[in-house]
Amino acid sequence: MMLTKYLKQAMELATYEVLEDGTFYGEIPGFEGVYANETTLEATKEQLQEVLEGWVILGLRLQHQLPIVDGINLTPQHKIA
Numbered sequence: 001m002m003l004t005k006y007l008k009q010a011m012e013l014a015t016y017e018v019l020e021d022g023t024f025y026g027e028i029p030g031f032e033g034v035y036a037n038e039t040t041l042e043a044t045k046e047q048l049q050e051v052l053e054g055w056v057i058l059g060l061r062l063q064h065q066l067p068i069v070d071g072i073n074l075t076p077q078h079k080i081a
Contacts, residue, residue, distance in 0.1 A: 002072060003056075009070040010052055016041060028052060030067045 016026040019037070024044040027035040034055050036047035056074065059066050065075045 003074070006069050006072045006074055007049070007052060007056065009072065010056075010067075011045075011049060013069070014045070014048055016044060031055065 010028055010031065013030070014026050014028045016024055019025050023037055023039055024041045025035065025037045026044045026048045028048070031052065034048070034052050036044045036051055038044040038047050056066065058064075060074065060076070063076055066073075
C-alpha cells in the first residue's frame, strides 16, 4: 500500500540525538512538528511513528501539501473539469 510505504520511507529519514538529560530526541526533516522525546531510543522511534501517522492523516484530511517521499506524493490532486 502506498501509505504504508510512504510512512516507512519517511521514518528512514528520521534523525536522533541524545539530549543533555539523557533522553532521546527524534525528528523527521521536512515534516514540521513531527518529533518525539522519550527515555529510550526504541520508545522515541515508536512515538515518532505515531506522531508521523497522525500528522499525515490530519494533513490528508485538511488537504495540506505533504512532502514527497521517495517519489510518493500523497497530496490530493484536484482535477479540473
